[in-house]
Amino acid sequence: GNSVTQMEGPVTLSEEAFLTINCTYTATGYPSLFWYVQYPGEGLQLLLKATKADDKGSNKGFEATYRKETTSFHLEKGSVQVSDSAVYFCALSDGGGATNKLIFGTGTLLAVQP
Amino acid sequence: NAGVTQTPKFRILKIGQSMTLQCTQDMNHNYMYWYRQDPGMGLKLIYYSVGAGITDKGEVPNGYNVSRSTTEDFPLRLELAAPSQTSVYFCASSPPGEGTGELFFGEGSRLTVL
Numbered sequence: 649g650n651s652v653t654q655m656e657g658p659v660t661l662s663e664e665a666f667l668t669i670n671c672t673y674t675a676t677g678y679p680s681l682f683w684y685v686q687y688p689g690e691g692l693q694l695l696l697k698a699t700k701a702d703d704k705g706s707n708k709g710f711e712a713t714y715r716k717e718t719t720s721f722h723l724e725k726g727s728v729q730v731s732d733s734a735v736y737f738c739a740l741s742d743g744g745g746a747t748n749k750l751i752f753g754t755g756t757l758l759a760v761q762p
Numbered sequence: 763n764a765g766v767t768q769t770p771k772f773r774i775l776k777i778g779q780s781m782t783l784q785c786t787q788d789m790n791h792n793y794m795y796w797y798r799q800d801p802g803m804g805l806k807l808i809y810y811s812v813g814a815g816i817t818d819k820g821e822v823p824n825g826y827n828v829s830r831s832t833t834e835d836f837p838l839r840l841e842l843a844a845p846s847q848t849s850v851y852f853c854a855s856s857p858p859g860e861g862t863g864e865l866f867f868g869e870g871s872r873l874t875v876l
Binding site: 652680682690693697737739741747748749751752753 | 802804852856865866867
């Protein structure tokens with residue numbers, strides 16, 4: 649079945665450092681790919697998405713490119729802030745997207761130190 | 763603008779007790795979901811619904827039941843609680859339309875079964 653694998657955390661960075669969180673997927677067909685973010689004590693919220701190969705999703709300085717040849721969707725940010733500290737989840741659409749069901753990775757905790 | 767509201771936020775149950783986690787959304791979304799989040803395991807889909815009167819099992823439905831009598835409400839029922847059901851539960855909703863992938867999450871309900 650479809651699945652998502654993302655790098656384990658925690659990832660600890662200093663403010664203004666470059667961030668990469670790796671995500672790879674296994675899927676039949678052509679799923680949409682997503683990054684969700686969960687701030688402490690809150691539910692998840694959509695950060696960015698890409699719906700087809702070579703699409704780049706971007707939001708709040710974060711970006712990720714849908715790479716079909718490497719089945720990857722790595723999250724990057726050029727300069728992280730303390731306020732970016734959160735858990736980041738990679739996800740893909742399951743079941744053809746008709747029901748918007750998502751399969752999530754295990755999440756990566758990012759801690760940014762001042 | 764309430765979005766997705768879950769109650770209660772915290773609950774401690776004894777083994778064998780039953781309870782209902784309430785979820786309501788005010789965005790007129792057709793699709794609703796229940797996920798559980800366990801440490802290091804990401805989110806797993808328990809049940810979902812594509813509209814009033816229609817529910818279907820997700821990846822981990824055993825020990826749970828749902829109903830969807832209205833568009834707004836999607837309660838999750840735990841019968842005969844077990845320690846394995848200790849988790850954080852998230853309700854989410856989504857507008858209809860293929861591949862949008864944007865789920866709107868509640869703040870979660872932390873359940874402990876002792």
